Amino acid sequence: MNRPLLDVRDLSIRFGGLVAVADVNLKLNASEIVCIIGPNGAGKSTLFNLISGIYRPTQGSVTLDGQEITGWPAHRIAAAGIARTFQSSRLFNDLTLLDNVLIGMHTRTSAGVLQALLLPGKARAELEAAAERAGELIRSVSPHLYPRRHTLAGALPQADRRRLEIARALASEPKVIMLDEPSSGMDDRDTDALVADVRRVMSERPGMSFLIIEHDMRLVATLPNRVAVIDYGRKIADGDFSEVRLMPRVQEAYLGQ
Ligand code: ADP
Numbered sequence: 001m002n003r004p005l006l007d008v009r010d011l012s013i014r015f016g017g018l019v020a021v022a023d024v025n026l027k028l029n030a031s032e033i034v035c036i037i038g039p040n041g042a043g044k045s046t047l048f049n050l051i052s053g054i055y056r057p058t059q060g061s062v063t064l065d066g067q068e069i070t071g072w073p074a075h076r077i078a079a080a081g082i083a084r085t086f087q088s089s090r091l092f093n094d095l096t097l098l099d100n101v102l103i104g105m106h107t108r109t110s111a112g113v114l115q116a117l118l119l120p121g122k123a124r125a126e127l128e129a130a131a132e133r134a135g136e137l138i139r140s141v142s143p144h145l146y147p148r149r150h151t152l153a154g155a156l157p158q159a160d161r162r163r164l165e166i167a168r169a170l171a172s173e174p175k176v177i178m179l180d181e182p183s184s185g186m187d188d189r190d191t192d193a194l195v196a197d198v199r200r201v202m203s204e205r206p207g208m209s210f211l212i213i214e215h216d217m218r219l220v221a222t223l224p225n226r227v228a229v230i231d232y233g234r235k236i237a238d239g240d241f242s243e244v245r246l247m248p249r250v251q252e253a254y255l256g257q
């Protein structure tokens with residue numbers, strides 16, 4: 001059967017009197033890129049917070065690869081295969097690029113930490129192997145960052161911080177990666193490079209899928225397989241960008257801002 005990788009059903013959350021996400025249904029297939037667009041305050045980031053377990057939904061379900069994960073704590077959802085970045089950067093500025101990515105591997109290397117107490121030599125070898133993997137991840141997301149892997153993340157320009165965040169999210173070897181406005185702080189050249197980076201990262205990881213909140217229409221017009229539009233917490237359109245952009249409801253949502 002053609003089961004979706006991520007299946008969001010009737011998902012809702014209420015904050016007091018505000019229904020920030022309302023009855024959202026969204027399917028993401030394996031090897032698919034879906035962009036989520038919509039006006040400011042529409043509920044896009046809140047939808048990510050629901051899927052990644054930061055908020056518990058007041059209604060609805062989230063299923064990953066056939067397993068229902070609704071209401072699971074965030075760390076368990078991360079371990080199950082959903083990684084994400086945040087709208088505002090969450091790097092550790094006083095750690096190196098390499099250490100920032102190693103932190104993203106935490107769920108995979110924690111078993112090695114216990115062994116470290118018993119077998120320091122082996123633990124060291126494991127840590128070195130993990131550091132090498134982290135370096136390769138940085139290289140695969142952004143070759144020009146690799147030579148800077150031992151420098152502090154705080155020194156990076158905004159576009160490179162975004163790239164490093166993607167490398168860190170990939171470190172947990174997710175099935176689904178969710179990016180919240182990855183092109184914010186990027187100029188057109190960086191945004192074009194981001195499109196190429198995402199395509200390359202996907203082609204190296206068969207089956208992995210991207211869910212991307214975006215407002216840059218150049219990216220939205222070129223990168224995704226499908227576009228979903230959120231307005232006042234509800235999904236008002238889902239399909240090819242060329243069709244979605246012409247829908248009167250979508251145009252109203254943007255003009256009404
Ligand atoms: P978007 O990412 O589409 O710009 P958000 O998901 O950040 O929008 O916000 C959607 C709405 O939910 C906004 O009105 C916001 O103020 C509200 N909201 C988000 N998180 C909370 C919260 N923890 N408590 C109360 N209101 C919230």
Ligand code: MG
Binds near residue numbers: 044045046087
């Ligand atoms: Mg947001």
